[in-house]
Amino acid sequence: MFEQAQTELATLRDLLRFAVSRFNAAGLCFGHGADNAWDEAVYLLLHSLHLPRDRLEPFLEARLTSAERAGVLRIIQRRIDERLPAAYLTHEAWLGEYRFYVDQRVIVPRSFIAELLREQLAPWIDDPDAVQAVLDLCTGSGCLAIVAAHAFPDARIDAVDLSPAALDVARRNVADYDLAARIHLAEGNLFAAIGKQRYDLIIANPPYVNAESMATLPAEYRREPELALASGEDGLDLTRAILAGAGKHLKAHGLLVVEIGHNREQLEAAFPTTPFTWLDTSAGDQYVFLLHRDELP
Numbered sequence: 473m474f475e476q477a478q479t480e481l482a483t484l485r486d487l488l489r490f491a492v493s494r495f496n497a498a499g500l501c502f503g504h505g506a507d508n509a510w511d512e513a514v515y516l517l518l519h520s521l522h523l524p525r526d527r528l529e530p531f532l533e534a535r536l537t538s539a540e541r542a543g544v545l546r547i548i549q550r551r552i553d554e555r556l557p558a559a560y561l562t563h564e565a566w567l568g569e570y571r572f573y574v575d576q577r578v579i580v581p582r583s584f585i586a587e588l589l590r591e592q593l594a595p596w597i598d599d600p601d602a603v604q605a606v607l608d609l610c611t612g613s614g615c616l617a618i619v620a621a622h623a624f625p626d627a628r629i630d631a632v633d634l635s636p637a638a639l640d641v642a643r644r645n646v647a648d649y650d651l652a653a654r655i656h657l658a659e660g661n662l663f664a665a666i667g668k669q670r671y672d673l674i675i676a677n678p679p680y681v682n683a684e685s686m687a688t689l690p691a692e693y694r695r696e697p698e699l700a701l702a703s704g705e706d707g708l709d710l711t712r713a714i715l716a717g718a719g720k721h722l723k724a725h726g727l728l729v730v731e732i733g734h735n736r737e738q739l740e741a742a743f744p745t746t747p748f749t750w751l752d753t754s755a756g757d758q759y760v761f762l763l764h765r766d767e768l769p
Contacts, residue, residue, distance in 0.1 A: 474545055481541065484521070485532040488513055491548045501690035504557035504580040505565060512558055516551065519562045520544050555691035565613075570622075572615050572645050577637040579700035581615040583677045584753035584760050585731050589616065589623045593673070596727060596749075596762060603627045605669070607721065609662055609676035609714060610634075612700060614642030616675055617655050627672070629655040632665045635699055662710075663717040670723045676714055680733040682707035707735050708742060715743070715769055722765040731760045743769050 473494075481487050491513035506512040518525050520543055521536070536544065547561055559565040559580040565572050567586040574580055592600040603624040608617040611631035621629050629651075633639050639657050646655045658665040681689070681701045693701070703709045711732055718728045729751070732739055736758040740748065746769045748761040 474549055477545055478538075478541060482535050483532065484517060484534050484536065487536070487541065487544050487548075488517055488532075491517065491544075494548060494552060498552045500552065500555070501692045504559050504582065504692065506558065512551075513548075516547055516558055516561065517544055519564075520547050525566075554695075556695055557692050560695065565615075567615055567619060570615065570619055572613050572618070573641065573648065574613055575641065576695060577635070577697065578613040578641045579696045581613055583616060583731055584751075584755065585616055585675055585677055585729060586619050587753055588729065588751055588760065589619045589675075592623045593727070593729070597673070600624050601626050603672045605671040605673075605723075606630070607666065607669070607671045607674045608632070609674065610678040610700070610710070611642055611657070612638050612677075614645045614655070614657070616677060617642070618645060618649050618651060620673075620675065621649075621651050621654050624673075627654070630658060630666055630669065630671075631655055632658045632660055632662065634659070634661050635697065638697070638700070662713055663721055666721065668720075670721055671726055672723055673727050673729070674714075674718055674722060675729045676710075677731040678710035678714060679703040680707045680711065680731070680735055682735075706738050706742075707733065708738060711735070711739065712742070715746075715763075718763075719765060719768045722768075724765060726765045728763045728765070728768065729760060733759065736761075745769070 477490050492509045495509035514528055557580050559574050560576055565574045565581045567581050572581055606620050606627045606629045608631040611617050611633045617629045617631035636659055639659055642657055646652055679701050680703050683705045686702050747767050750757040751760045751762055
């Protein structure tokens with residue numbers, strides 16, 4: 473079928489239709505930037521052809537050269553055959569207007585905390601310029617540390633991860649944004665990497681997938697590092713550790729903001745007296761919680 477497409481399809485519209493049909497027929501799983509076959513196909517085709525990612529319409533009737541067509545068909549076929557998330561095929565991922573380099577050493581960036589940082593965590597932070605120290609736990613690609621550096625321009629950011637391979641990717645992204653003077657990358661297990669430092673804000677998008685879900689993950693998610701996904705039987709191992717250690721590293725007025733996936737019910741059952749504030753995101757108010765230092769369990 474792909475050989476037939478190489479000779480019979482001519483325009484971007486033709487190839488886009490072909491990609492969507494093949495993605496649907498293959499039963500691909502989405503969720504790494506796009507949540508459906510159409511959006512993923514649009515992104516992959518525009519990226520492959522070096523076209524603006526938000527300008528499809530003017531190019532739909534454009535005819536492709538044979539070399540361009542071959543390149544587009546290769547990436548469509550790889551997406552199907554290898555079940556790689558699109559971000560691993562293009563080596564880029566986006567959080568809003570921020571672009572990051574990614575490969576299989578890191579989880580594909582996706583975090584509701586990025587939305588909240590773009591609003592400078594208002595209204596919980598009154599004066600963004602007063603934020604002097606931020607800690608990003610489980611930094612992965614460094615994406616949230618970089619967004620935080622833009623949200624709080626006077627802050628020093630410490631970004632911690634257990635994986636040296638992930639930190640190599642984060643180092644590349646920090647350099648791309650010329651933030652090496654403000655973002656310090658540290659290898660270690662959560663708070664063990666930062667000594668006695670205290671922070672105005674601690675953010676974390678830790679692993680939060682429970683054991684049952686890990687056993688049934690679609691192929692695309694199994695291409696990501698297990699270290700960045702799995703968090704024990706109920707998905708809360710890392711969150712418990714963060715709650716246990718955060719008090720020693722927050723300033724008196726400090727805030728803790730943590731993303732926990734679909735685990736709100738389990739977390740509230742495990743900490744029934746803790747007054748979690750659940751923050752509104754584009755997907756609802758069950759994914760990210762906030763605690764002041766004096767509210768920690």
